[in-house]
Amino acid sequence: MWQQRDITLAAHPRGFHLITDEITRALDEMPPVEAGLLHVFIQHTSASLTLNENADPTVRTDFESHFNRAVPENAPYYQHVFEGSDDMPAHLKASLLGASVQVPVTCGRLNLGTWQGIYLCEHRDHGGRRRLVLTLQGE
Amino acid sequence: MWQQRDITLAAHPRGFHLITDEITRALDEMPPVEAGLLHVFIQHTSASLTLNENADPTVRTDFESHFNRAVPENAPYYQHVFEGSDDMPAHLKASLLGASVQVPVTCGRLNLGTWQGIYLCEHRDHGGRRRLVLTLQGE
Amino acid sequence: MWQQRDITLAAHPRGFHLITDEITRALDEMPPVEAGLLHVFIQHTSASLTLNENADPTVRTDFESHFNRAVPENAPYYQHVFEGSDDMPAHLKASLLGASVQVPVTCGRLNLGTWQGIYLCEHRDHGGRRRLVLTLQGE
Numbered sequence: 001m002w003q004q005r006d007i008t009l010a011a012h013p014r015g016f017h018l019i020t021d022e023i024t025r026a027l028d029e030m031p032p033v034e035a036g037l038l039h040v041f042i043q044h045t046s047a048s049l050t051l052n053e054n055a056d057p058t059v060r061t062d063f064e065s066h067f068n069r070a071v072p073e074n075a076p077y078y079q080h081v082f083e084g085s086d087d088m089p090a091h092l093k094a095s096l097l098g099a100s101v102q103v104p105v106t107c108g109r110l111n112l113g114t115w116q117g118i119y120l121c122e123h124r125d126h127g128g129r130r131r132l133v134l135t136l137q138g139e
Numbered sequence: 140m141w142q143q144r145d146i147t148l149a150a151h152p153r154g155f156h157l158i159t160d161e162i163t164r165a166l167d168e169m170p171p172v173e174a175g176l177l178h179v180f181i182q183h184t185s186a187s188l189t190l191n192e193n194a195d196p197t198v199r200t201d202f203e204s205h206f207n208r209a210v211p212e213n214a215p216y217y218q219h220v221f222e223g224s225d226d227m228p229a230h231l232k233a234s235l236l237g238a239s240v241q242v243p244v245t246c247g248r249l250n251l252g253t254w255q256g257i258y259l260c261e262h263r264d265h266g267g268r269r270r271l272v273l274t275l276q277g278e
Numbered sequence: 279m280w281q282q283r284d285i286t287l288a289a290h291p292r293g294f295h296l297i298t299d300e301i302t303r304a305l306d307e308m309p310p311v312e313a314g315l316l317h318v319f320i321q322h323t324s325a326s327l328t329l330n331e332n333a334d335p336t337v338r339t340d341f342e343s344h345f346n347r348a349v350p351e352n353a354p355y356y357q358h359v360f361e362g363s364d365d366m367p368a369h370l371k372a373s374l375l376g377a378s379v380q381v382p383v384t385c386g387r388l389n390l391g392t393w394q395g396i397y398l399c400e401h402r403d404h405g406g407r408r409r410l411v412l413t414l415q416g417e
Contacts, residue, residue: 004313035143043391050234053184058218065216077343079336095328104272113182133382174282189373192323197357204355243411252321
């Protein structure tokens, strides 16, 4: 059993944002699988997806603080600068975190740990809407 | 053909640990597939999984040294500090390394490169036992 | 429907290289799937795969510059040094970026975003040829 659909996320400000509810809603509209995997893929190179703590919003603030220090803007060795100072760091952050997450689906539901949520990592100042491709497989 | 099962890893000290044998044992108890994929997912946000060198234990020591420097404890800008100084770095390391690995399965066996092993990356001082969800698919 | 095949990439110099064309050619030789996923796996621990910007080559130069600073050679705390100063950083970079990418396949084609390409990340000075395992699944 294979299902594939696109969803578009509303524009989010630069930072880390919980999108578990959006993904769960999309999953609920697909035929349920007893055991399978949901692949969530972002079709962009300056935003990314990750799994992390779903409760305390300061975790997501600290993610933004950390990644801004680990991947600085205006590094003197950047050559790809014509799209703005937030652009090259966004590409680097996107590859550090990755363009997809894949989550087990069990009895029709995301089989996440108690504290796990899905983050949209928006690395641009004005990234706009972001397109995801969801692929559900299982039986 | 879909198979899904949970396994629980014994508590490991903070650091990087080879768990290829545990995963192989679990795979051997599942029906064999000729060609497929094994998805290994950790249901936590302060431990992670990665693939790396399976021979020299100093590689794993150097991983711990590097990540402790790249993601320091007690950074002055951390707000999420109430669970201890190892907690926020653990969340960041977990997203840098990722919550899952997916390995090709060929003729019933993990199709890893000669030097590849599966690491449990334990980022907490006292992380305790860790739950994995293994999903095998193929034919 | 499952298809699995190996491909070997020609030796590339240290740095980040677009290999979307090689992957697309291999996909075109497999039976087409309407909806599915292509898993691309590298069987090495000192080279990796990622998705990022496919147009401006200075993005790839900046990736090399950034990762060389973020994961330095000759760090005084490295113990795994007998294979050369580029070796331990290569292992660390490989885990930061990951050993696989998985891309949706839709109507027989990689469903990448407009600006996304697949990068081979060659972290060794003389890494030689690199083996990939491609697993296509779908229906």
